[in-house]
Amino acid sequence: MKAEQDSKAEKAPWFSESLARGLLVIQAFDASGPNLRATDIAKRSGLSRAATRRFLLTLQALGYIGADDDRYYLQPKVLDLGFAFVSSMQIDRLVQPLLNELSTITSESCSFAVLDNDQALFVARASGPKILQMAVGIGGRVPAHTTSLGHALLSALPHDQFEQYMQSRKGLIDPPALTKLRASIEKGRAHGWVEVKGLLHTAITGVAAPIRNRSGELIGAINVANYGSATTKSMRAHVEPLLDVRSRIEKSLQAAGHILPTAAGRRSA
Amino acid sequence: MKAEQDSKAEKAPWFSESLARGLLVIQAFDASGPNLRATDIAKRSGLSRAATRRFLLTLQALGYIGADDDRYYLQPKVLDLGFAFVSSMQIDRLVQPLLNELSTITSESCSFAVLDNDQALFVARASGPKILQMAVGIGGRVPAHTTSLGHALLSALPHDQFEQYMQSRKGLIDPPALTKLRASIEKGRAHGWVEVKGLLHTAITGVAAPIRNRSGELIGAINVANYGSATTKSMRAHVEPLLDVRSRIEKSLQAAGHILPTAAGRRSA
DNA sequence: ATTATTTGTGCGATTATCGCACAATGACAC
DNA sequence: GTGTCATTGTGCGATAATCGCACAAATAAT
Numbered sequence: 089m090k091a092e093q094d095s096k097a098e099k100a101p102w103f104s105e106s107l108a109r110g111l112l113v114i115q116a117f118d119a120s121g122p123n124l125r126a127t128d129i130a131k132r133s134g135l136s137r138a139a140t141r142r143f144l145l146t147l148q149a150l151g152y153i154g155a156d157d158d159r160y161y162l163q164p165k166v167l168d169l170g171f172a173f174v175s176s177m178q179i180d181r182l183v184q185p186l187l188n189e190l191s192t193i194t195s196e197s198c199s200f201a202v203l204d205n206d207q208a209l210f211v212a213r214a215s216g217p218k219i220l221q222m223a224v225g226i227g228g229r230v231p232a233h234t235t236s237l238g239h240a241l242l243s244a245l246p247h248d249q250f251e252q253y254m255q256s257r258k259g260l261i262d263p264p265a266l267t268k269l270r271a272s273i274e275k276g277r278a279h280g281w282v283e284v285k286g287l288l289h290t291a292i293t294g295v296a297a298p299i300r301n302r303s304g305e306l307i308g309a310i311n312v313a314n315y316g317s318a319t320t321k322s323m324r325a326h327v328e329p330l331l332d333v334r335s336r337i338e339k340s341l342q343a344a345g346h347i348l349p350t351a352a353g354r355r356s357a
Numbered sequence: 358m359k360a361e362q363d364s365k366a367e368k369a370p371w372f373s374e375s376l377a378r379g380l381l382v383i384q385a386f387d388a389s390g391p392n393l394r395a396t397d398i399a400k401r402s403g404l405s406r407a408a409t410r411r412f413l414l415t416l417q418a419l420g421y422i423g424a425d426d427d428r429y430y431l432q433p434k435v436l437d438l439g440f441a442f443v444s445s446m447q448i449d450r451l452v453q454p455l456l457n458e459l460s461t462i463t464s465e466s467c468s469f470a471v472l473d474n475d476q477a478l479f480v481a482r483a484s485g486p487k488i489l490q491m492a493v494g495i496g497g498r499v500p501a502h503t504t505s506l507g508h509a510l511l512s513a514l515p516h517d518q519f520e521q522y523m524q525s526r527k528g529l530i531d532p533p534a535l536t537k538l539r540a541s542i543e544k545g546r547a548h549g550w551v552e553v554k555g556l557l558h559t560a561i562t563g564v565a566a567p568i569r570n571r572s573g574e575l576i577g578a579i580n581v582a583n584y585g586s587a588t589t590k591s592m593r594a595h596v597e598p599l600l601d602v603r604s605r606i607e608k609s610l611q612a613a614g615h616i617l618p619t620a621a622g623r624r625s626a
Numbered sequence: 627a628t629t630a631t632t633t634g635t636g637c638g639a640t641t642a643t644c645g646c647a648c649a650a651t652g653a654c655a656c
Numbered sequence: 657g658t659g660t661c662a663t664t665g666t667g668c669g670a671t672a673a674t675c676g677c678a679c680a681a682a683t684a685a686t
Contacts, residue, residue, distance in 0.1 A: 101636090104415040105673065106643070110376030111419065114438055117445040122613070127663060138645055141665080146373040150380065158664065162442040164473045164480070169383055170439015171496040173431045176386040180494060204433045211433070212494065215484030225449060225481065226495040227440040344391070370667090374642070375674070396632065407676055410634080427633065 109135055113143045114152065114166060123159040170227070179212050182340045187214040187310065190333040194312050194326045197222060200299075202308040203241040206253060208232050211308065218316065233261060233269050236284035236294030240309035242269075243276030244298035281327055281334075285320070293318045295327055297334045302342050310334060378404055382412045383421070383435060392428040439496070448481050451609045456483040456579065459602040463581050463595045466491060469568075470506040471577040472514075473498065475522060477507040480577065487584065502530060502538050505553035505563030509578035511538075512545030513567035550596060550603075554589070562587045564596055566603045571611050579603060 116132040117124065124132075130140040144160055147153040151165045174180065183200050191198045191214035199222070200212040207229040213222070224230055232238030232253075242250060250273070257266060276282035281297040296311035310333065312326045385401040386393065393401075399409040413429055416422040420434045443449065452469050460467045460483035468491070469481040476498040482491070493499055501507030501522075511519060519542065526535060545551035550566040565580035579602065581595040 100414075100418075101673090102411045102414045103418060103673095104375050104379060104411055106373050106375035107379030107412060107415050108419060110373060110379065111421075111438070115441055117441050122445050122447070125663080136645055137664085138666095139643080142371045142373055142643075143376060145371045146376050149369075149372060150377055152380075162445045164442060164471045164478050166442045167439045167478065167480075167496055169380070170436045170442075172384055172386050173433060173435045173439075174496060176391050176431045178391070180497065184492075184494060202433045209433050209436065211436075223453075225453060227436055227443060228449065370642090372642095394632080405676055406633085407635090408674080411674080 109133070109139065110143045110146065113140060113147065114162070117162050123156070123161040125158055126160070129160065174211060177211075178341075178344055182344055183310075183337055184212050184214070186333050186337050186340070187212055190214065190310070190312065190329055191216050193329045196312045196314050196326065198310060198312050199237060200308055200310050201235075201237040201241065203232065203238075203245075203306065204229065206232050206256065208235055208238040208241060208309075210237075218314075222313065222315070230288065233257065233265070234288045235311070236282055236296035236313065237309045237311045239269070239272050239276055239282040239284050240296035240298045240311065241306065243273045243282060244300060244306040244309070281331060283320070283323065289315075291315055291317070293320075293323050295323050295330055297330055299334060299337055299341070301338075307341065310337065378402070378408065379412045379415065382409060382416065383431070386431050392425070392430040394427055395429070398429065443480060446480075447613055451613055452606055453481050453483070455602050455606050455609070456481055459483065459579070459581065459598055460485050462598045465581045465583050465595065467579060467581050468506060469577055469579050470504075470510065472501065472507075472510040472575065475501050475525065477501050477504055477510060477578075479506075491582065491584070499557065502526065502534070503557045504580070505551055505565035505582065506578045506580045508538070508541050508545055508551040508553050509565035509567045509580065510575065512542045512551060513569060513575040513578070550600060552589070552592060558584075560584055560586070562589070562592050564592050564599055566599055568603060568606055568610070570607075576610065579606065 112133040112135065113129060116129045126141055126144060127137060129144065130137040133140060135143075144153060144155070148155055148160075152163055152169075153166075154161050154163045177183075179200065187198050187200055195216055196218070197216040198214045199210055201208040201210050203209070208231075210224060210226055210228050210230075213226060215222075230238065232242055242253060245253065254266070254270065257269075261269070272282060272284065276298075281295060283293075283295050285293045292313060292315055294311045294313040296309050298309045299307045301307050310330070312323070312330055314323060381402040381404065382398060385398045395410050395413060396406060398413065399406040402409060404412075413422060413424070417424055417429075421432055421438075422435075423430050423432045446452075448469065456467050456469055464485055465487070466485040467483045468479055470477040470479050472478070477500075479493060479495055479497050479499075482495060484491075499507065501511055511522060514522065523535070523539065526538075530538070541551060541553065545567075550564060552562070552564050554562045561582060561584055563580045563582040565578050567578045568576045570576050579599070581592070581599055583592060
């Protein structure tokens with residue numbers, strides 16, 4: 089039904105077409121393969137070949153794109169853009185050390201993720217000493233309802249946003265699973281943490297807790313995950329360090345002036 | 358002496374100012390903290406406040422930036438841009454599994470990195486079972502001369518580019534270290550792999566090998582690293598699996614049509 | 627209350643960006 | 657070898673996108 093973006097849509101005087109188009113070009117590379125020709129990219133991005141070429145040249149001049157003869161490929165520099173996010177959140181400085189600590193205490197893999205629409209997006213991880221490793225790496229995404237991290241994230245959402253999410257999942261998740269999901273989230277809201285067992289894979293068990301800012305809004309979530317034969321009991325033992333590290337991360341982020349410094353400061357009467 | 362970008366520099370008819378400026382805005386967030394106000398960003402990016410605002414609004418409309426009252430912050434979606442690189446190289450699908458395998462065989466941490474100017478940029482990693490972990494995570498950078506990965510990368514560079522690198526390091530690295538570096542790289546060129554001990558930290562030892570495309574050009578490098586008391590001998594035992602995995606990664610990338618599919622196809626006479 | 631900053635926005639001026647059109651190049655078939 | 661087809665590089669005039677100033681409103685600091 090997406091009625092927006094129609095043919096003659098008002099045009100906003102502040103919208104920078106060129107920027108939007110240029111970003112389209114970067115994303116045209118996505119899974120499409122390592123090196124593309126100008127025409128391919130034009131097709132993928134829906135821009136004219138001439139425009140595509142101009143953007144490619146520009147990006148090349150800026151060092152984001154390399155060209156070999158007439159094939160184009162992304163340069164590692166584009167990672168700077170993605171990691172502008174990571175460094176803007178100061179993940180490496182504020183979150184990673186505490187995550188490492190948690191991993192050492194629990195001898196398990198610990199991750200930090202944020203919510204991106206209906207997905208949990210892995211931003212940082214401290215791998216545990218166990219052999220089995222999570223297949224999805226940093227920057228990877230997983231449907232929120234399939235992991236403890238996702239449940240923790242959803243449990244910290246405002247009610248209306250959560251209901252909106254649940255609504256959007258209808259038809260995509262079978263009803264019994266949906267019911268279970270809601271139960272899990274409600275338990276999470278009550279306890280401040282969640283436990284999820286055998287959702288993404290039968291052998292995976294995880295405990296997770298949301299990270300909030302000073303005004304209680306969701307920032308992300310951390311978890312402790314076991315990919316083997318952890319008992320519920322053994323996982324429960326990880327909850328205390330989990331919550332401890334959680335609040336230390338929250339303190340740390342707040343001290344760094346993270347998202348909404350005062351948060352009280354809305355327009356008053 | 359950067360004589361370029363001078364006041365009235367010819368102006369290129371194909372360069373998209375708007376794209377370049379918009380990207381500047383994203384990067385203005387970098388380490389500057391999680392949420393900035395329009396004026397800050399204008400200052401940091403060197404653009405006029407009006408222009409800055411237009412780009413912020415545009416990026417917000419595209420979902421890359423969030424706004425709260427009048428603070429702006431990056432949304433996780435910007436990671437899509439960075440990971441356009443990772444997915445364009447199909448790291449997760451082609452490299453990560455083999456990296457995991459190498460880590461399992463050696464019981465050590467294994468990483469994949471690419472060369473970005475004078476730095477090794479970590480793109481993927483399989484953490485080993487040991488407690489000690491590398492402090493610098495995915496997306497992180499380290500001066501090339503300080504790690505086995507960096508040495509491997511440098512050893513696969515064309516001679517002129519390598520010499521250019523060495524030239525640029527003069528004055529930044531003390532002469533004896535530079536001499537050692539050159540010796541290490543030459544050994545690397547001869548053997549096809551390098552061993553580096555105690556450079557970034559006295560306790561770190563690593564063996565690494567470059568990854569090349571079909572035409573022999575550098576793509577990246579992988580390594581096996583030990584953060585404890587590994588002997589030279591024990592590390593040597595890792596060389597065989599390292600080289601084995603290296604060539605399997607190369608095959609895998611080539612099969613996926615990686616960088617320069619035929620590579621013979623230059624302009625002939 | 628008064629000043630100093632900041633934000634939001636309208637506007638006319640400018641120039642950056644558009645996409646067509648053509649020549650040149652290489653791919654491929656026959 | 658020659659003829660087709662697809663793709664690239666590039667000029668150009670037309671147009672619309674982008675510029676930054678300037679002013680009002682709002683907020684924070686003195």
